[in-house]
Amino acid sequence: MNETRNKTPEGGNETGGSRPVDFIRAIIESDIKTGKHDGRVHTRFPPEPNGYLHIGHAKSICLNFGIARQYGGLCNLRFDDTNPSREDVEYVDSIREDVRWLGFSWDDREYYASDYFEQLYEFAIQLIKTGKAFVCDLTADQVREYRGTLTEPGRESPYRDRTIEENLDLFTRMSAGEFEDGSRTLRAKIDMASGNINMRDPVMYRVLRATHHRTGDRWCIYPMYDWAHGCSDSIEKITYSICTLEFEAHRPLYDWYLRELGIFPSRQIEFARLNLTYTIMSKRKLLQLVEQGKVSGWDDPLMPTISGLRRRGYTAESIRNFAATIGVAKKDNRVSIDLLDHCLREDLNKRAPRFMGVLHPLKVVIENYPENQEEELEAINNPEDSGMGTRMLPFSREIFIEREDFMEDPPRKFFRLAPGREVRLKHAYFIKCERVVKDEETGEIVELRCSYDHETKGGDAPDGRKVRGTLHWVSARQAVDATVRLYDRLFTKENPDDVEEGKMFLDLINPDAIEELAHCKVEPSLKASDPGRHFQFLRHGYFCEDADSTADALIFNRTVPLRDTWAKIKKKQG
Ligand code: ATP
Numbered sequence: 234m235n236e237t238r239n240k241t242p243e244g245g246n247e248t249g250g251s252r253p254v255d256f257i258r259a260i261i262e263s264d265i266k267t268g269k270h271d272g273r274v275h276t277r278f279p280p281e282p283n284g285y286l287h288i289g290h291a292k293s294i295c296l297n298f299g300i301a302r303q304y305g306g307l308c309n310l311r312f313d314d315t316n317p318s319r320e321d322v323e324y325v326d327s328i329r330e331d332v333r334w335l336g337f338s339w340d341d342r343e344y345y346a347s348d349y350f351e352q353l354y355e356f357a358i359q360l361i362k363t364g365k366a367f368v369c370d371l372t373a374d375q376v377r378e379y380r381g382t383l384t385e386p387g388r389e390s391p392y393r394d395r396t397i398e399e400n401l402d403l404f405t406r407m408s409a410g411e412f413e414d415g416s417r418t419l420r421a422k423i424d425m426a427s428g429n430i431n432m433r434d435p436v437m438y439r440v441l442r443a444t445h446h447r448t449g450d451r452w453c454i455y456p457m458y459d460w461a462h463g464c465s466d467s468i469e470k471i472t473y474s475i476c477t478l479e480f481e482a483h484r485p486l487y488d489w490y491l492r493e494l495g496i497f498p499s500r501q502i503e504f505a506r507l508n509l510t511y512t513i514m515s516k517r518k519l520l521q522l523v524e525q526g527k528v529s530g531w532d533d534p535l536m537p538t539i540s541g542l543r544r545r546g547y548t549a550e551s552i553r554n555f556a557a558t559i560g561v562a563k564k565d566n567r568v569s570i571d572l573l574d575h576c577l578r579e580d581l582n583k584r585a586p587r588f589m590g591v592l593h594p595l596k597v598v599i600e601n602y603p604e605n606q607e608e609e610l611e612a613i614n615n616p617e618d619s620g621m622g623t624r625m626l627p628f629s630r631e632i633f634i635e636r637e638d639f640m641e642d643p644p645r646k647f648f649r650l651a652p653g654r655e656v657r658l659k660h661a662y663f664i665k666c667e668r669v670v671k672d673e674e675t676g677e678i679v680e681l682r683c684s685y686d687h688e689t690k691g692g693d694a695p696d697g698r699k700v701r702g703t704l705h706w707v708s709a710r711q712a713v714d715a716t717v718r719l720y721d722r723l724f725t726k727e728n729p730d731d732v733e734e735g736k737m738f739l740d741l742i743n744p745d746a747i748e749e750l751a752h753c754k755v756e757p758s759l760k761a762s763d764p765g766r767h768f769q770f771l772r773h774g775y776f777c778e779d780a781d782s783t784a785d786a787l788i789f790n791r792t793v794p795l796r797d798t799w800a801k802i803k804k805k806q807g
């Protein structure tokens with residue numbers, strides 16, 4: 234699945250031990266040895282503020298910030314805000330919050346490509362003066378037509394041989410707003426016959442009247458991505474500009490700009506982007522889900538956004554561990570979402586307190602338990618960590634158990650409650666089912682009548698008799714109501730980007746992705762609302778209290794069920 238593995242969180246070498254090094258770290262370590270840039274390591278994470286960050290960005294964040302941390306370097310947060318029409322401050326704020334939440338800090342190094350617009354303009358003038366850039370009057374369609382194809386060379390623009398003076402004059406007037414949107418561009422003068430289409434006189438600036446979220450109406454020309462990105466890296470003296478594979482063919486252009494300008498030689502290194510099963514990563518598609526109301530927002534717990542994962546209950550630790558486990562490779566692949574869930578379970582198994590919650594309640598009356606008696610039973614909070622202590626569980630004559638934990642006519646392998654059968658109530662007593670009470674009209678089971686053995690307090694019989702089933706339960710009188718949301722995959726297909734003709738990814742949305750259970754009964758220790766807290770409901774999985782939850786209306790999202798598909802697969806493979 235991956236070329237290199239890196240077991241430590243955040244991709245760091247925190248243990249100081251030997252560990253396989255991925256190809257990016259191998260380049261860095263070799264540079265450090267030869268004293269390149271005096272051993273300085275400086276990376277950046279460059280999001281475009283046109284959407285919320287997703288789990289793919291998390292991989293890039295862990296890589297860039299992780300490398301800086303590991304080699305005693307720095308990582309900048311740079312907003313690549315060169316496309317004013319799609320950008321918004323809401324996105325800037327969410328990106329900041331998400332990077333911080335993942336556990337990384339950029340100190341005061343928060344930069345914006347738009348901060349460099351003036352400098353980029355000066356760089357452009359410099360290229361015009363050395364005869365390396367020209368103003369072109371072809372329309373966007375014509376530029377495309379002249380560009381040629383992968384097999385045919387392009388044709389030179391008829392405006393390519395303008396004099397330096399004319400280019401300077403026209404470019405100044407472009408930036409002064411004398412020309413209409415789309416009427417002229419500034420292009421680099423490279424090679425229309427190049428086998429690499431990116432080198433065929435690429436556009437550097439376009440005329441565009443759009444209000445920018447930071448520079449307002451100061452500019453009516455905006456730089457193209459390739460032009461702005463490399464120059465921004467160089468201005469910040471970034472040593473390693475790590476990006477995804479689709480920019481590989483842009484690297485010659487990246488290098489050309491920096492070389493022709495004679496500025497700091499940042500080095501671009503490409504790695505494979507993260508793809509996950511049952512997940513889409515394109516911000517354009519995620520925006521469609523939000524805009525068309527297919528989800529409740531960017532932070533819907535079904536979304537693969539960092540804010541959605543956080544709301545669903547994924548921890549920053551589990552995401553960092555996931556990123557370290559998948560490592561970095563140079564070939565595109567699709568990672569199983571089960572691996573992410575596995576990382577979450579590993580993390581929460583160690584630190585999530587256990588509680589009891591009944592999702593489909595069935596009332597049980599313990600007939601030989603005194604009517605007005607109440608007692609408290611001690612329960613351990615986490616069997617994996619005795620340091621997490623114990624809590625007291627109220628017990629009384631009426632309790633709720635899970636509807637599916639009782640069968641009137643059980644098959645052979647059903648070991649839970651059935652008429653005449655005895656089971657253990659976790660942390661409490663043995664109970665035995667004496668009678669089933671049904672609704673006379675519908676025949677539905679409404680209540681069980683049981684007896685308990687007070688000798689079995691704590692869950693063991695002094696006479697040594699055994700029971701095969703242990704049930705979770707909550708005391709009816711003290712139970713707290715809660716809404717529980719169970720989630721399934723957002724898409725029905727492993728690769729939702731791969732759709733048959735005439736369909737689109739929206740057709741692959743899983744109609745049963747959310748199941749909401751409005752009348753769950755949970756133990757009273759969960760009563761004080763604390764959105765964002767993580768815990769395990771015994772036998773049901775790991776949960777997180779939703780952002781909209783209040784003490785009067787508790788809402789719990791199931792992050793993942795307990796069954797670990799990934800661990801099972803690994804075990805099978807040996
Ligand atoms: P999208 O394709 O979702 O619109 P993008 O690449 O346009 O994403 P940017 O905001 O430009 O989004 O991305 C910021 C950084 O995150 C870039 O360096 C980009 O390469 C990286 N990145 C984006 N998606 C992934 C991914 N799936 N896996 C790893 N890195 C990613």
Ligand code: MG
Pocket residue numbers: 281
């Ligand atoms: Mg991008």
